[in-house]
Amino acid sequence: MKAGIIGSGSWATALAKILTDNGRQIAWWIRNEDTIRYMQLRHHNRHYLTSVYFDTSLIQLSSNIEEVVAASDVLVLAVPSAFLEDVLLQLTPEMLEGKKVINAIKGLVPGNNLLINDYLSEIFDLPLERYFTITGPCHAEEVANEKLSYLTFSGLQETQAQSMADMFTNSYLQTIVNHDVIGVQLAAVLKNIYALGAGIAHGLEYGDNFISVYITNCFREMQHFLEAYGKEHTEAGQEHNYNASAYLGDLLVTCYSLHSRNRTFGNMIGKGYSVKAAQLELNMIAEGYYASKCLFEMNLEVGAYMPVAQAVYTILWQHLNPREAFLSLEKGFI
Ligand SMILES: NC(=O)C1=CN([C@@H]2O[C@H](COP(=O)(O)OP(=O)(O)OC[C@H]3O[C@@H](n4cnc5c(N)ncnc54)[C@H](O)[C@@H]3O)[C@@H](O)[C@H]2O)C=CC1
Numbered sequence: 001m002k003a004g005i006i007g008s009g010s011w012a013t014a015l016a017k018i019l020t021d022n023g024r025q026i027a028w029w030i031r032n033e034d035t036i037r038y039m040q041l042r043h044h045n046r047h048y049l050t051s052v053y054f055d056t057s058l059i060q061l062s063s064n065i066e067e068v069v070a071a072s073d074v075l076v077l078a079v080p081s082a083f084l085e086d087v088l089l090q091l092t093p094e095m096l097e098g099k100k101v102i103n104a105i106k107g108l109v110p111g112n113n114l115l116i117n118d119y120l121s122e123i124f125d126l127p128l129e130r131y132f133t134i135t136g137p138c139h140a141e142e143v144a145n146e147k148l149s150y151l152t153f154s155g156l157q158e159t160q161a162q163s164m165a166d167m168f169t170n171s172y173l174q175t176i177v178n179h180d181v182i183g184v185q186l187a188a189v190l191k192n193i194y195a196l197g198a199g200i201a202h203g204l205e206y207g208d209n210f211i212s213v214y215i216t217n218c219f220r221e222m223q224h225f226l227e228a229y230g231k232e233h234t235e236a237g238q239e240h241n242y243n244a245s246a247y248l249g250d251l252l253v254t255c256y257s258l259h260s261r262n263r264t265f266g267n268m269i270g271k272g273y274s275v276k277a278a279q280l281e282l283n284m285i286a287e288g289y290y291a292s293k294c295l296f297e298m299n300l301e302v303g304a305y306m307p308v309a310q311a312v313y314t315i316l317w318q319h320l321n322p323r324e325a326f327l328s329l330e331k332g333f334i
């Protein structure tokens with residue numbers, strides 16, 4: 001099974017490293033011709049995870065996405081959610097016929113608030129049986145340094161998810177499989193919002209004691225949302241272990257790790273930067289910014305009690321003063 005990676009940011013680069021470290025041939029779509037030429041010449045990505053060197057004899061590099069799709073059995077989506085539509089609009093449903101898709105994006109499609117599987121089903125007729133996700137607490141920078149990490153592969157059928165996971169498993173990368181292909185995506189979207197909020201709290205100079213209480217409450221809120229969403233949208237009677245690393249673990253790492261772009265972005269907001277200034281300074285994508293709006297709109301239908309996610313949305317999109325927002329959150333925490 002040959003994988004085609006779509007995207008060339010830090011996560012795409014980390015996933016390409018894992019696959020090629022495992023001796024796998026990959027096709028890799030990189031938007032920018034200069035980045036491709038540089039990779040061919042110097043064997044690394046000039047912009048992201050620059051310490052990672054590749055055996056380029058294993059890689060078919062192309063800025064033509066059709067070529068990469070045609071050469072692959074399974075596509076790994078790893079562009080930030082905000083650019084996904086632009087990238088995929090270059091494809092047609094026929095080009096995806098028979099292909100499997102692994103979504104590594106932790107976000108919803110902005111504008112229509114769709115989960116990536118719903119978007120792929122609507123536009124490309126991709127059935128959920130051919131759709132898988134990669135989630136879990138895993139910063140690309142630690143993959144670059146081969147620090148032991150765990151990724152969860154989800155799919156409707158665990159045996160198929162296992163065959164996706166097997167391509168990635170190695171000495172520094174353990175894999176876990178589950179069938180909660182919808183729940184893990186929502187957990188990943190939510191944890192980005194909460195990590196952004198943890199950054200805001202940090203920027204406001206709350207201490208470790210408060211932040212642990214904050215995260216505890218976020219975890220409860222995450223479960224409320226997943227349960228409320230699940231009642232409407234997934235098969236009844238499915239039990240989920242929210243204490244697993246794809247849910248709780250990713251919330252923890254993103255709220256605490258200094259690698260987190262969401263936390264860093266939030267920290268700047270807490271310190272008084274405007275959204276625009278924080279985006280310019282970060283120069284990378286904080287998915288939680290887009291996710292907070294998508295989630296707010298989605299929750300108008302789902303109706304879960306989401307005071308933290310709502311506070312983050314109101315700070316970022318409606319200019320609520322972060323200090324005031326956190327003062328009112330403080331009162332409701334347990
Ligand atoms: N970085 C990480 O440690 C992890 C990231 N993810 C997820 O992976 C996804 C991708 O994030 P990263 O690779 O970290 O982002 P990044 O900020 O490292 O890279 C951004 C990428 O977007 C590309 N880009 C910029 N403008 C574009 C445009 N107009 N059209 C198409 N592409 C454009 C850039 O060339 C670059 O490849 C996100 O959903 C993120 O949540 C998931 C797990 C870990």
Ligand SMILES: O=C(CO)COP(=O)(O)O
Pocket residue numbers: 106136137138139195250253254259260261262263285286287
């Ligand atoms: O998803 C991630 C870690 O699991 C990456 O989080 P950030 O986008 O906040 O860096």
